[in-house]
Amino acid sequence: MITKKSLFVVFTFIFGFGIQAQKFEELALTPPMGWNSWNKFACDINEEMIRGIADAMVESGMKEAGYKYIVIDDCWHGRRDSFGFIYPDSTRFPNGMKALADYVHSKGLKLGIYSDAGTETCAGYPGSRGYEYQDALQYAKWGIDYLKYDWCNTENINPVGAYTTMRDALYKAGRPVVFSMCEWGNNEPWKWAEDIAHLWRTTGDIFICWDCKHEHEGGWYSWGVMKILDMQEGLRKYAGPGHWNDPDMLEVGNGMSVNEDRAHFSMWAMLAAPLIAGNDLRNMSEETIEILTNEEVIAVDQDSLGVQGFKYSSKDSLETWFKPLDNNEWAVCFLNRRAEPAVVEFDWENENVVDEIFGYEAKFNEITYAIRNLWTRKNIGKTKRAFKATVPSHDVIMLRLKPLK
Ligand code: GLA
Numbered sequence: 539m540i541t542k543k544s545l546f547v548v549f550t551f552i553f554g555f556g557i558q559a560q561k562f563e564e565l566a567l568t569p570p571m572g573w574n575s576w577n578k579f580a581c582d583i584n585e586e587m588i589r590g591i592a593d594a595m596v597e598s599g600m601k602e603a604g605y606k607y608i609v610i611d612d613c614w615h616g617r618r619d620s621f622g623f624i625y626p627d628s629t630r631f632p633n634g635m636k637a638l639a640d641y642v643h644s645k646g647l648k649l650g651i652y653s654d655a656g657t658e659t660c661a662g663y664p665g666s667r668g669y670e671y672q673d674a675l676q677y678a679k680w681g682i683d684y685l686k687y688d689w690c691n692t693e694n695i696n697p698v699g700a701y702t703t704m705r706d707a708l709y710k711a712g713r714p715v716v717f718s719m720c721e722w723g724n725n726e727p728w729k730w731a732e733d734i735a736h737l738w739r740t741t742g743d744i745f746i747c748w749d750c751k752h753e754h755e756g757g758w759y760s761w762g763v764m765k766i767l768d769m770q771e772g773l774r775k776y777a778g779p780g781h782w783n784d785p786d787m788l789e790v791g792n793g794m795s796v797n798e799d800r801a802h803f804s805m806w807a808m809l810a811a812p813l814i815a816g817n818d819l820r821n822m823s824e825e826t827i828e829i830l831t832n833e834e835v836i837a838v839d840q841d842s843l844g845v846q847g848f849k850y851s852s853k854d855s856l857e858t859w860f861k862p863l864d865n866n867e868w869a870v871c872f873l874n875r876r877a878e879p880a881v882v883e884f885d886w887e888n889e890n891v892v893d894e895i896f897g898y899e900a901k902f903n904e905i906t907y908a909i910r911n912l913w914t915r916k917n918i919g920k921t922k923r924a925f926k927a928t929v930p931s932h933d934v935i936m937l938r939l940k941p942l943k
Contacts, residue, residue: 577788598819774848801874810844848893877931907920
């Protein structure tokens, strides 16, 4: 018998009514890794440079280490055509985005792009407001795999609505895209964006310095690495596989000391942060390559448990951080924020390391762990004996603990 209900089911099937838009699941089960043009190049971008970066990502060993997305930030835009479809600037991208995506894909990498929920991007190019579905279709046609979506020029817009609209537009366009929200933590996205985006910025922009506050014209600020680190307080409970806190892109290789770069990279790994390099990959020092491709540190970031680390203790600017890992392992990082070296003494069996939010416990009294130093890449004993070492200024000692059977 043909009932009303069966007719509805048939219609729904044929016409796709009721297909709920959602975010693409399974795309970022570990924090995304890649490169973005903004930190080093700002608006000075073009297709030849992006191709060179893709080549360098492969040649430097970064692809092998897990980096995948090449993301073109602000300023790629040209005009909209008379139907409203967006095109790249034809001087900077003479062969168009499809050709560039094909090239990046031919290297086994993925291409990302940038837009803004408002009328204009932060640099004054066309924003997606009112063009969300058209832009998402255009990106899908080009073969875009990642979208960073900014929050400039959004006066009177509701953030949950704006980001949901773009999420739905991407979903309807049909090509899986990692959706990276960039509203600087203004509206506490960690509380509402789990089903909208794969990652959300938690702060304003990072700045290439250890602990400074940099004032821009117009009265806004960018933040040094330690300032950004401190702003992550209280956010770890909101992150997990498929939905990450994003403390902004890396400044490794952009001018801080090697110690500072190492500490920055290590702490981002402890935070399970997206690892998006922001330097010129075509021109890197040995030290920068060594930091960005340390696969043992990257493994801490990319651990499948997906639990963000926490500050266990802090004394006189010497901090001890722990991160629970899969298989009952732990990462430990001693971070020296002082201007001089610091001696760390850590007697495991006297410490009660408990992750109160996710319920992990190290139980150093009952379990002995083997210790590996992730930067010297040496096995350095067991947790039966207290650990004693000197941490250079603005640097870390990062360890991985593995329970002994
Ligand atoms: C904002 C973002 C940055 C970058 C610029 C581009 O400031 O937070 O990461 O995308 O816009 O204009």
